[in-house]
Amino acid sequence: MLFDEIRRAVVSGKSLEGFIGQEDVKKQVLSALMSAHHMVLIGPPGTGKTTLAKDVAGLLGEIEVIGCGFNCIPEDPSCPFCMSAGSGKGKKKVLSGIQRFVRIQGSPDLTFEDIIGDIDPKKALEHGAFSLEAFKPGKMFKANNGILFFDEINRCPAKLQNALLQVLDERKATIGGFELELYSDFIMIATMNPEDDSTESLSDVFLDRLDVVKVGFPETQSVENTIVSSKGLSLCKVSPEMLSIITGFIRHLRNSSKIEKKPSVRASIAIYERAQANALLAGRSEVCIDDMRSSILSVLMYRMRLKPSEEYKTNVLDFINQELSGFLDRIESQGGCP
Structure with a gap:
């Protein structure tokens, strides 16, 4: 599991070096990660929340994945394409820790297709609209084996927050219309500015799946x-x-x-x-x-x-x-x- 990789990195002495100061914040983040918890970083703009999330990606090492759109591990494929092709098949590529960092920018215009995926029109004509071959994975699946950074999550509609509930709990998502479950193992780090009153509130059921870490201005x-x-x-x-x-x-x-x-x-x-x-x-x-x-x-x-x-x-x-x-x-x- 991805969280196991984080634990090994922390135990080996790796730290969140790019985020300067606020040692208690870094301790809280590492504690949540070692406990296999997703989290939301709460604080005003310009307090280093994005830097902190990228530092977490820096804890991850290089990884070889299959270029299937789901970043499957060759020895343990998880998407239907790679599983049907057989273990280790498909064109491979190497991702560094920071390349395993996938960002979603929260906004009222964000759609299900951005997060979960969409139908590729060309492939739909060739294979059928509800064929698996026509499915184009969204960022939730592109973050498989990496970090899903959801910036300003409270700026996106509540129904999109709810789309993440199953995958945060079970590391898999049911895709409507395809009648199958797709696997995605990622660490979600979300951010929000509590002083922004022009946004959606996060639901209790969503927050129940996240640890909250408060980030402030430099202490000295x-x-x-x-x-x-x-x-x-x-x-x-x-x-x-x-x-x-x-x-x-x-x-x-x-x-x-x-x-x-x-x-x-x-x-x-x-x-x-x-x-x-x-x-x-x-x-x-x-x-x-x-x-x-x-x-x-x-x-x-x-x-x-x-x-x-x-x-x-x-x-x-x-x-x-x-x-x-x-x-x-x-x-x-x-x-x-x-």
């Missing part, structure tokens, strides 16, 4: 500095002090009681990169405070939102300017550099 400024400097582009020199000013201002905004939608680490990274670009455009090889200041509004305008009670008093641009001036004045009074 030092951790956020490490994330920004390692994930952001390196175009020119950024001093440690300047990096701390960038991340410090974003963390200052997150702590404001006047903000409804808080800026994420993506905002820190974007300012870090734009400040470097501004320095190069000005003919300098090191970022100064003006480079950071001139990128703030462009980066933050739609990455944060004021509470309705504050929008009556000011607009977001004036609020950012006022907060930035006050933040830089405090740094200067403490002997820092603006």
Whole structure:
């Protein structure tokens, strides 16, 4: 089983290295995986949920599969095509751990065909609409022997969430019209933003099949500095002090009681990169405070939102300017550099 492979990888010393900080979150994820549990990562945008899921795929090693659309193992085929052809038959290919990562992007437009599969019109004409040969597997089956990453699962209709119930329990799905059950062994890692109120709620029966792991913003400024400097582009020199000013201002905004939608680490990274670009455009090889200041509004305008009670008093641009001036004045009074 796939979960056995994960257990062996963790016991051998592999870890979730790409996800920086939040050690308790990583512990919760590994604990769920070693217990053979699927999970949903809950947290605001920009907290590294996708990075964490890809790190799980990194725990998986290379695997040889048959190119049947179901990623069957040659020694133990599971789809009807490979089983009828015989063990080990069919064109083979090798998948790395990250290639075993299959993503579904949740949206109201998502269909059963995207998740489960569809009828191939050309093959339907040749073999018949309800022949197995005409079935084109969806991402649920393409994730066989890998990770099914369902991003923003609460943005898709509830009936599509329910389509996953059987396969999460039994590792197989009954396909209507074909009168057969198809096998798929995957680890599902879903994500959702609990603050997004324009989405579907997850049903109790669906959540009953998932462990919930809460993911937050970096716990300390030092951790956020490490994330920004390692994930952001390196175009020119950024001093440690300047990096701390960038991340410090974003963390200052997150702590404001006047903000409804808080800026994420993506905002820190974007300012870090734009400040470097501004320095190069000005003919300098090191970022100064003006480079950071001139990128703030462009980066933050739609990455944060004021509470309705504050929008009556000011607009977001004036609020950012006022907060930035006050933040830089405090740094200067403490002997820092603006």
